Amino acid sequence: MMSLVKFHVTGLVASAFLSLSFGVHADQYHLPILQYHHVDETTPFSTSVTPAQFQAHLDYLQNEGFQVIDLRSGLNTLRAGKALPDKAVAITFDDAYRNIYDNGFPILKEKGFPFTVFINSDPVLKRNRQFLTWDNMREMQQYGGVMANHTISHPYMVRKEKGETYGDWFERIKNEVLQVETLLIDKLGQSPKMLAYPYGESNDAIRAFLTQEGIIGFGQQSGVVGVDSNFTNLPRFPAAGAYADLEALKTKLSSIPMPLDAVETKGDFAGDDPVTMTLTLKNGQYRTKELNCYVSGQGKASLEWLAPQKVAITAAEPFSYGRGRINCTMPANKGAHYHWFSNVWVKPRAEEGYVMEKSEKY
Structure with a gap:
């Protein structure tokens, strides 16, 4: 049986928990991961789903028997060469936008679906009102939310700043990652040791550093995670903007890894x-x-x-x-x-x- 994020089990949450734990129909050795940013009607189109679109996506997952699982638990299962539940899928958000809490979280909470938010910590620490607070995140944790690493300042990780040496650049990038790891533990009590690269960009040095630190990395290429995937540069399917169309999303959810x-x-x-x-x-x-x-x-x-x-x-x-x-x-x-x-x-x-x-x- 898959290990799941611990969260309050009440009402519909209990129903979803039971379906995740006992509704296994067949073995699955791959995991499609959905990537969102904003859940709002007024934010940039390219990175947004409206609350109505998000509701439609989650209704489809529920009605069609998809089993929304905790991302890190699912990846650990795949890396161990073990099977996931049939029709397993994971939900993620990049950036710590407040509208995730305001508009997305109530729907996720109602359905009892676990999810992961990759947070960039700088606007959170500066108490930017458009971003999550630590209290928001603690509440989300109680209902299956997991907060993961999206660096401090959301930089282009593979770019040197003016006047930087290679060594300066690499130390800065390591600090961008490690400071957030420390914050996640200090403020939220845990880190899943997962990093979504800002803009999806990484290189050999960064990926080797993640391996050394035991951190799983995610790019912004589309695809399905399989047993043989590169766990320092995993794919996800964008599900916002031009990719929010439900019919197109259905095709992606039924996809499997290329046998490479x-x-x-x-x-x-x-x-x-x-x-x-x-x-x-x-x-x-x-x-x-x-x-x-x-x-x-x-x-x-x-x-x-x-x-x-x-x-x-x-x-x-x-x-x-x-x-x-x-x-x-x-x-x-x-x-x-x-x-x-x-x-x-x-x-x-x-x-x-x-x-x-x-x-x-x-």
């Missing part, structure tokens, strides 16, 4: 040439003729099969500056499921001070 044996991306950064990556599928029979990969802002990528299980995927054009991605899907052999994999690159401007793997010594 190896991924070659040539690093985290894009240059002046079109990006390319190579995927090697695990041994098995797949619907490889139906594999499709799409490049953000460009349409379909070109596919070159180097071997029956190995494909090179190339964008048609170079990326513009900023973040770009390739999303790949392939129908599963059984059921109405799609294998899903996504990768993100950053194309930096020189003046942005990005720490480039090939030019910096770690």
Whole structure:
């Protein structure tokens, strides 16, 4: 049986707890994770769901028998090679916005769904009225809420500030993470040791640091977490803004990991040439003729099969500056499921001070 966040079990909360604990129908070795930011009608569209949309999402999860589980417990189960409950899913929020408490938490509380909020601590400590208070968070903890790390100041973690050496940069970034870990324990009594990278950006040095500290990391590439996932850069499905449409969300919730044996991306950064990556599928029979990969802002990528299980995927054009991605899907052999994999690159401007793997010594 899965371990769950301890919270008050009353009314509908008790019902949801029982369904989570005893309503297991089949084994599942993957976990879709939904990513939200704002729950409000007046906040930026790209990072917002309205309260009505959020209600519709959670109603769908409940009505269709999805089992909303505690994120860290689910990830621990997968890493141990054990199965999750059938139709398991996790809910997360980035940034410590007050509207999560005002508009999202009442719905989560009513349904008894556990959830995780990745908090950036600076506006909380400054008592910014648009952000959560520690008392808000303590109340949310009683009903399945878990607060996790989103750094102090929400920086671009892979950018050096003006005049910084590599060593200065790395110490600053470590401090951004470790101070929040200390705050979570001091103010809330615990830390799940999970970090959502601001803007989804990380590099080898940061990911190695997280491994050293025993912290799980999350990017902003879409996809499903599986047993073989990189637990320093896990995917989530955005569920706000253009991605809040319930029909599109249904497809993502039924997705499963791409059965990958190896991924070659040539690093985290894009240059002046079109990006390319190579995927090697695990041994098995797949619907490889139906594999499709799409490049953000460009349409379909070109596919070159180097071997029956190995494909090179190339964008048609170079990326513009900023973040770009390739999303790949392939129908599963059984059921109405799609294998899903996504990768993100950053194309930096020189003046942005990005720490480039090939030019910096770690």
